[in-house]
Amino acid sequence: MCFLIVVVELIQSLVFLGNSTNLVRYFLKYMHYPIAQSSNMVTNFVGISYLLTIDAGYINDSYLTKLTAFVLYATIELLGVILLTYQAKNPNLLPPENETPSTFQAAILYIGLGAMAIGIGGSKATMPTHDADQLEHNKHGLISSFFSWYYISILSASILAATLMVSIEESYGRGWSFMISTILLCCSISIFSAGFSLYRCKKPSGSPIKRMVKVFVASTGTTNDIRTVEVHQNAKEQSYAKEKSYNKFKFLNKALNDDTIEVAQVEETKSLLGLLPIFATTIMLNCCVAQIMTFSVQQGDIMNRKTFNFTITPQSISLVPLVVVLVFLYLLEQSKSFYGNNEAINKIYEPHVRMGVGLVVSSVSMAVAAVVEYKRLKEFNEGNLMSAFWLMAQTLLLTFSDVNVVGGMLEFFYSKAPDGMRNLCTSLPWCSTAMGYFFSTMLVTACNSVSGRFGQAWIGGQDLNQDRLDLFYALLSFLSFINFIVFVFFARRF
Incomplete structure (x- = not known):
């Protein structure tokens, strides 16, 4: 089952990396943008695609199951590639020689790129978590191996993108490169959908941002008394709070004075705060x-x-x-x-x-x-x-x-x-x-x-x-x- 998902990630990465590698030539030769603008467009496309993973991650945690999320994001990406394929194959949607695109032509280009960026960001935010959820969380060796194989699939896609996709564009033109990307995305959606009956699927738990904001607001209370969790919480939760909840970011412990906030919410907030400095490095x-x-x-x-x-x-x-x-x-x-x-x-x-x-x-x-x-x-x-x-x-x-x-x-x-x-x-x-x-x-x-x-x-x-x-x-x-x-x-x- 995990092998099936790794194959899907390889295909998705091949489409993304293959297009990222060749887009600068497409902007130069087909759309006739200047060199500097073409380079900036590619950099912005890659950067925005990755940046959108945060939005997609929030949506997945709050509202969508991972099965629904991947199909939705991959379909949006597919529609973007189809639009770019149609533009690359239709001379009327390409600017004349030595002229930059018209407003309408540029709009089609940016809509296609925007849809691709949304789909790429959504897929990147969905696939690793969905794949790892198929494994037992107490088996750290299996999870570690999965992430290694996950990255192996991305490296394999990088090699194929630098050889196969570049060769196709040089031999047959950008239209064929987009068309092959369309076929590959259809294959990835089909392969992923074939495992629907086998996947473990967790329901979204609601907005984590709202829970964090609630903890921060509650922790700004004027009282300095940090008390333990109320009697309505079970003994195991109380023990966990006493042993762990008070060790880091102690100012957040004041949020426990609010009867509507549970220890798990405070721990959730502390965990994310602890990860942010490592992320920054x-x-x-x-x-x-x-x-x-x-x-x-x-x-x-x-x-x-x-x-x-x-x-x-x-x-x-x-x-x-x-x-x-x-x-x-x-x-x-x-x-x-x-x-x-x-x-x-x-x-x-x-x-x-x-x-x-x-x-x-x-x-x-x-x-x-x-x-x-x-x-x-x-x-x-x-x-x-x-x-x-x-x-x-x-x-x-x-x-x-x-x-x-x-x-x-x-x-x-x-x-x-x-x-x-x-x-x-x-x-x-x-x-x-x-x-x-x-x-x-x-x-x-x-x-x-x-x-x-x-x-x-x-x-x-x-x-x-x-x-x-x-x-x-x-x-x-x-x-x-x-x-x-x-x-x-x-x-x-x-």
Whole structure:
């Protein structure tokens, strides 16, 4: 049953990543938007898609079952892709050569992209929680393995998107790429629906935001007397309150003076507050990951990409690291069956440990990127072209880091989240990705503004050969290391 759902996630990720990879070329060649605007449109599309997971997570926790939610979101995404397919196949809905789209043509484009973003965000918020709900919560090994296989499906989709989907668009055009996406989405809905009779399905528990607001309001009472739960609560609930409820965020304990608020509501609020600082420390990682889609590609364009008389594309450089990390995850899962009872080995698999390792590696990856870029500039100034394959080192480290942090976050947030907030909390890793992309843009702007006052903006020109991208990477490495220290501080106190 979980295998069925992992296949659905692979298809969903293939559609999302395949379109994200090729959209910038579609905006340039078909819609005739300028380069800068096309790049910003893609970044905004990806960022908004991930950011919408928070809204979808809230809706799922409050109103919809996960079965209804996925079918609804996937259908909205399908309608968006169908609209974009129709536009790409209909010359009347495309702008003439060297002209930007009319208002009507742009409206169709943005409606299609908006529907896709809603569907993607909803699916990302629904699938991990629904899948993990099919397993027994006391079997942590199975849940950990599921999240590993879940991320393996995403990596597999990344590889297929960078090869199969790119090849289809280059050979047959964007219309065919959209059409294949339509077929794949229909398949994913059909495969998911085939398991309806087998799935465990939990009913929504009402708005978690309302419950949290009620706790906050009640905790602002003027009385300083923190009393135990009233007699109408059972003994087990009272014991739980005395042992655990008063240890963290003690100011919220005053909410227990309200007879309408239960201990579980206070604990729910405290759990989410405890997760937020850990969530915040992952944004810096995603800021680093954003560099793979931007500056690393631009670096590859001006480096030597020839091998055995064959020139590779800058995007293809990430394929080898993706395959290496995919094999690593597979071997890691296989090792669990051999060392599953070893306590020392099991600690390595703990999600917060994996997240810490990933954050350290992200700092190292940016340090390596700084060294590689410094060396590339030196070679260029001497009249030589450095091999683009040197970029694989930073890409491999950053991919390894991303896998550990995102995979660890999904498992950690799911296992630590209250029952009534699992969809919302499991959406936080994707929200972190969105905020990382937006933070990257802000950081680049800030660096150029500050460095420009001292002579030359680090990355403010039109050519990386005249910029100092190595200094920007070094800054990211330093900030990532500080971020890791902050993560350790909060993780030890969770």
